Amino acid sequence: LKQLLIGNYPCPIYNQFKNFKEIKSSYKPITSSSRIFALDVETFSDMNNNRQVPYWISIVDEELNCIYQTLIKTNDNQHMENYQQRREQVLEIVPNINERSLEQVHEDLKILFDDDLILAGHSIENDLKYLQIYYPYIIDTSIIYNLTGTRLEKTSLQKLYAIFFGCLIQKTRLEHDPTEDARATMELIQLKLSKNIEFGDWFLGGVDQLNVLGNYDSLKLDENIQQCQTFLVQTKFGLQEDFFKRIKQQNKALIIEQTSNNIKTSLPTIEVDSNRQVFKTCNEQLATHELLWLQFYISELNNNEQSLIKITKYVKKLYKSLREDSILIGILSGQDSFARCFVKIKDDEKLTPLVIDGKEYPYDLKLVKTK
DSSP: OHHHHHTTOOOTTOGGGTTOEESOSSOOOOOTTOOEEEEEEEEEEETTTTEEEEEEEEEEOTTOOEEEEEEEEOOOGGGHHHHHHHHHHHHHHOTTOEEEEHHHHHHHHHHHSOTTOEEEESSHHHHHHHHTEEOSOEEEHHHHOBOSSOTTSOOOHHHHHHHHHOOOOOOSTTTOOHHHHHHHHHHHHHHHHHSOTTTTBGGGTOOOHHHHHTOOTTOOOOSOHHHHHHHHHHHTTTOOSSHHHHHHHTTOEEEEEOOSSOOOOSSOEEEOSSHHHHHHHHHHHTTTOSEEEEOOOOOTTSOHHHHHHHHHHHHHHHHHHSOTTOEEEEEEOOSSSOOEEEEEETTGGGEEEOEETTEEOOGGGTOEEEO
């Protein structure tokens, strides 16, 4: 009960949920033989009332069979146009889908659910709110998997599935349907049950960031390059979100620059008088910071070529001081010409491109692992 309250799951003791419905009049204690159903609900936005309106529900069993799926027809005339648009889209994907009112869905679930059924979903508190129901036995994949190190920051279902199964779901909005999400949720639960309670949970010590977020061995890149790039962009695969925010919290970042203005930055900044001082200060800070942002300048009073030669020497020396797993990124922002960006991985001759089924994938996919 405490977990339900903290997670803002619908509970009868909250006035905001006083009109919600109980699915069963009574419940039996769950056992090792209790069944698990995974549920997902699709919604559209009611901008006037700042809420989500459910229009499509899907439930799958432990064999990943879709055992219940229906459109949820709205009774509100102001939502009818929105509903009809989505109904037409769904019928293109599932031509023979049923259409039920929310009250009829409640009656269907009463018949479908056992007295000891466990209901699963990803951030399932939202699905329960959309359906306006209570339920006591819950598995939430956004809780049992935690890769962020904070309970308030949940990893999306799409990213979890990409990390642990190497496949992309929800490729486009048109293809996205609740059956796909419910199946992905069930597969994640079965994976967790096949391991242990610590698996995939940062708080319980079950997440090795290097092994989980950097594990490409199961990644199925059997599609074209554009789809692979879409996969990486949409899932941020292998990357932490809010990078600058995270390194600021860990106090491991520093900006070293020459500046004459008072613009404030979100990261600690050291102001120096020359490019040489930028180099010297950076060398001193390498051991204590994981990100260093350096600003070198080419004075209009000096010869551009000579300035670049000096900066290049500084960069070479800094590169030699970096540890093996470092990445050096050089950005020439440009003034009268196009900008340029150069990326160098320290000791990249020790790295090899990802090879799957004899096919080598290029470096620009950022899929590189050590020998």
